[in-house]
Amino acid sequence: MHTVLVVDDEFGVPELLEFVLQEEGYRVVSATNGRQGLQRLAEDPRPGLVLLDYMMPVLNGPGMLHAMREGDYRSIPVVFMSSLDEDAVRKAAEHEFQAFLRKPFKLAELVDIVRRLLPQD
């Protein structure tokens, strides 16, 4: 079973995404800021995909992405989630990410992206 890491500080969002992705057969772990997200990446089971919010306290989304790409997590696909437009996020992020979801997105879009980037065996 693949694991998805959800990093989002908005109350209710990690819980909902966990519910939805569990229904799709994924294991889900969550964090509410980038620093906590980096800690989760180091734990078992190691996530195969990160759903990453842009604006968060302590360490924001671009900061966590930078740490991932400069560190040991270069190959883990990242999906950015933000109410900003994609160009602004790509400009601020400096590093590549695999997909973008503009908030508020549809859950069906999220499920499609997760299935594509982290297909079930």
Next chain:
Amino acid sequence: MTQDASDPRRLADSPTGVPGLDVVLGGGFLSGGVYIVQGSPGAGKTILANQICFYHASRGGRALYSTVLAESHDRLLQHLASLRFLDTRVIPESLRYVSAFRELEEQGLAGLINLLRREVLRQQVSLLVLDGWLAVSDGKPSDISLRKFVHELQVFAALQGCVVLLLTGDARRDHRPEYTMVDGLLVLDDVRHLGWRLRELEVLKFRGKSFLRGRHAFRITGEGIRVYPRLEALLPLTPESDVPTSRLSIGIERMDGVLHGGLPAASTTIVVGPSGSGKTSLALHFLSCASEAEPGLMFGFFETPRLLIANARALGLDLGGQVDAGHVELIWHSPTEQILDDIGNQLLDAITRRNVKRLAVDGLDGLVEAAGPPDRVSRFFAAISNECRARGVTMLLSAESANFVGPTVTLPIEGISAIVDNLILLRFVEARARLHRLISVLKLRGSNFDRRLREFEITDHGIEVLEALADGDIAENAPDIRIAASPANSPVRRRQNREPG
């Protein structure tokens, strides 16, 4: 921040399909919004929510109607069976009924939210109704857990693009945490008015778009619910056109002279007088000038079309022929237990349908009786009057004064004389051992007029206006006139056994 239509973050409208409600809501609910629909038992919540569900399903959407009540769905559908919107073919493919009673009882709010999420995701539902919110909120959850539940529902609704309606019979609105959190609050009410009951809907809160504030009447019929948006809230949006300077004959040559050429086009005239003084006869004269170029409409509350045609015949006027030729339309309404906005809409529809230019409303008393709360008639009438002016309609409106003879003329609603452009007064005067009818003009928009009193008679060849009275004539026995409005809350007298005029 403003959002234009091309902005992908702009929330889409989800129309309710309930006639009139989408006008009140500025297009419908917003996709992803959570709304409370509140009303006491019998107020119409369940019918409203089901009507919205069936409409949603008919447009290709999927709806889920969940209840936390110990009531079977079969019984619910049986109660709806007489309503024409019920189309059982969409059940269960596009509209599904589920009971969440057991989940709530056994697992609390966590079990309820998980059931709703699961069912909505499984069916890709875009409209969710939770019937029995009172049972949820009265199940003694802490404020924190109730807030958490509503928040989780909001997050889910937003990301699923699903409209959520929470139906509650709870009349309390103060200090309920969920009321501050939800995107909108609709209240259904059933108010007493002069011995009958009037259903009303009010939107107290609606985030993200403008809506029509205030109370709007609604009916439940075999078609379901129909809401009548308050016309005065809608009509001011109509842009005002230029005021024409032309005149329209009132249908009596000597009166046209008194008016210096007739009534100003696109103006509103009120004819005030006691019962039998000649108001309807004057209106029939006004309509006798209707033609293909100037279509006429009689919108009345007391005389039926057949009686009006007979009354006109007694005046030597061929109203029946004008109706047959399509120059005049007669519309009659009972003044009792009507919805003012329904009447107003029918009036405006009739004006639009035939491009009416001559409108006689007989009389204002009928509108007052249909008004519900009495304090809104003057605002309603001002809106109708403005709309008629903007459409180039010349309106003659009759209003009954309470006093048959005497110095005081009582108008049926306060402030009406300030709303109308022109005011014509009919009165009885006792002199030389008999009653005399007098006519005078008190006000004429932007124009001088003959201010002298005249006696008039109603004959078998119409109204005959006599020469102006001179000093020492019967007028010196006519006391000075004082115009007063009837008390706002007094019931308006019903006219009975009316004679022509």
